[in-house]
Amino acid sequence: MNVETAKTVLAVTQDKELKLILEQALKKDRAYRYHLCGSSKEALVRLESHEVNMLIFDADIGEDPKAGLPIKMRLSHPHVARVVVASPRKLAEADALAKDSAAYIFITKPVVVSQVRLTIKRALELSELSRRHRIVTRELKLSVDDELFDEDRRLSVSGGISKFERLVYASPKMADVVAKAKAASKTELSVLITGETGTGKELMAKAIHFNSSRSESPMHVQNCGGMDETTLRAELFGHLAGAIPGIAAERLGLFRAADGGTVFLDEISEVSPAFQAALLRFLQEGEVKPVGSDSVHYSDVRIIAATNRPLEELVANGSFRKDLYYRLNGFGLEIPPLRERPEDVEALAEFFLEKYAGVVGRRVLGFTSEVLAVLSRYQYPGNVRELENEVQKMVAIAEQGGYISERHLSPDLAKLRFSERLPQGLDVMGGSLKEMVESLEAKIVETTLRKLNWNQTQAAQELGLSRVGLANKIKRYSLAEQGA
Ligand SMILES: Nc1ncnc2c1ncn2[C@@H]1O[C@H](COP(=O)(O)OP(=O)(O)OP(=O)(O)O)[C@@H](O)[C@H]1O
Numbered sequence: 001m002n003v004e005t006a007k008t009v010l011a012v013t014q015d016k017e018l019k020l021i022l023e024q025a026l027k028k029d030r031a032y033r034y035h036l037c038g039s040s041k042e043a044l045v046r047l048e049s050h051e052v053n054m055l056i057f058d059a060d061i062g063e064d065p066k067a068g069l070p071i072k073m074r075l076s077h078p079h080v081a082r083v084v085v086a087s088p089r090k091l092a093e094a095d096a097l098a099k100d101s102a103a104y105i106f107i108t109k110p111v112v113v114s115q116v117r118l119t120i121k122r123a124l125e126l127s128e129l130s131r132r133h134r135i136v137t138r139e140l141k142l143s144v145d146d147e148l149f150d151e152d153r154r155l156s157v158s159g160g161i162s163k164f165e166r167l168v169y170a171s172p173k174m175a176d177v178v179a180k181a182k183a184a185s186k187t188e189l190s191v192l193i194t195g196e197t198g199t200g201k202e203l204m205a206k207a208i209h210f211n212s213s214r215s216e217s218p219m220h221v222q223n224c225g226g227m228d229e230t231t232l233r234a235e236l237f238g239h240l241a242g243a244i245p246g247i248a249a250e251r252l253g254l255f256r257a258a259d260g261g262t263v264f265l266d267e268i269s270e271v272s273p274a275f276q277a278a279l280l281r282f283l284q285e286g287e288v289k290p291v292g293s294d295s296v297h298y299s300d301v302r303i304i305a306a307t308n309r310p311l312e313e314l315v316a317n318g319s320f321r322k323d324l325y326y327r328l329n330g331f332g333l334e335i336p337p338l339r340e341r342p343e344d345v346e347a348l349a350e351f352f353l354e355k356y357a358g359v360v361g362r363r364v365l366g367f368t369s370e371v372l373a374v375l376s377r378y379q380y381p382g383n384v385r386e387l388e389n390e391v392q393k394m395v396a397i398a399e400q401g402g403y404i405s406e407r408h409l410s411p412d413l414a415k416l417r418f419s420e421r422l423p424q425g426l427d428v429m430g431g432s433l434k435e436m437v438e439s440l441e442a443k444i445v446e447t448t449l450r451k452l453n454w455n456q457t458q459a460a461q462e463l464g465l466s467r468v469g470l471a472n473k474i475k476r477y478s479l480a481e482q483g484a
């Protein structure tokens, strides 16, 4: 083990005997750097300025255990392994402290060198394992998607499908937006993403984060809509214990939790003027002042904000601060609604088909061309989310080893089937609405019958009529099989 990989152990104690044991356990071992502090206050200063991997906290130090350093560190330094040591007379307090601080273990005095060595080794192993687990979990998530994105697979049959992290697209419009987003991810500027609901704003924000130099640090998401100001402030800036009614424990806040990373603020248009001011201060100075506290902390966070309401208009009518708007809009990205990028529909539908067939463990061969035609004619008020839901539902009811056909379409989409079957340039006859509707009905019935070679059973089924109902319509409109 060389000095670069050596782990730093910080001990907080005034107990001479414990100091001696810790020195014996750690000082000569090159796997560790050892630092001793006489109080939590001193330790906090050290923590602010140096990397620390492990804390050994002596509960006999005579500080208020509820305000104990290990508890604070659970929030401020969650990845530092914590061990609590106490004399038997402090057993109950030490037990509570270990629980509240999510310590690895608490051990009672007198401790012996070999016991300390083993405890430190195991605690550090565990924190290393959880660090790796976090990385692997993320990699696993990506590799599941990578499998879906595999160039050789059926997904790419329609050609020209691209991806940006988990965003799938084939349209030139999205290619433009993604090119801008990739450029944005290489900068430290704030990003403002605009787009209707379900267009993929959050997915885009994640893609930018994971393509940026901050990708190894956390990205936290906060929806700013439908939240009162105090709660939103507390979520982002943190709060002291008791500062928020009904919440006993103190909270670090997402801005500090995401230090070094990214915070995604969704529905940014919904925040109050006072919150806008606090956010601006944070963007300018990196200042974080927890609710109920006078102390100021600093955090280095990149902001990506999203809105489905045009912020320029809110700036123009005075409900959104202009200076904040400019600050957020370092890079402006506009994701077009799905109906304006029809080339994406098939690519996305195939992607979701594969995704959900995998989820339910069903082999579905694909969509019939009729279904694809219907899917690409629909307007998608709910954008990609709506398409995703449609495909998920269709996959759920599709037969094993079969195709998704018109029968599987939901009623909203099924409506589009009929107009598609109408002959091009259909001239509807008659003057009154009733006459026009009847003429249209006659044409639909006739076209369906012709398509199905006058198989009345099938035609009735397709039109949602009974056999008798269909026969009545044939009679009423004097329809007859050609050449019959
Ligand atoms: N280009 C895309 N490729 C793959 N999946 C997408 C794409 N765009 C959106 N989605 C999927 O659609 C759903 C909605 O996306 P997302 O939550 O990012 O949209 P949003 O714009 O943030 O919506 P809202 O405004 O409602 O918050 C998600 O399940 C997402 O995975």
Ligand SMILES: [Mg+2]
Binding pocket: 201, 202, 266
């Ligand atoms: Mg969203």
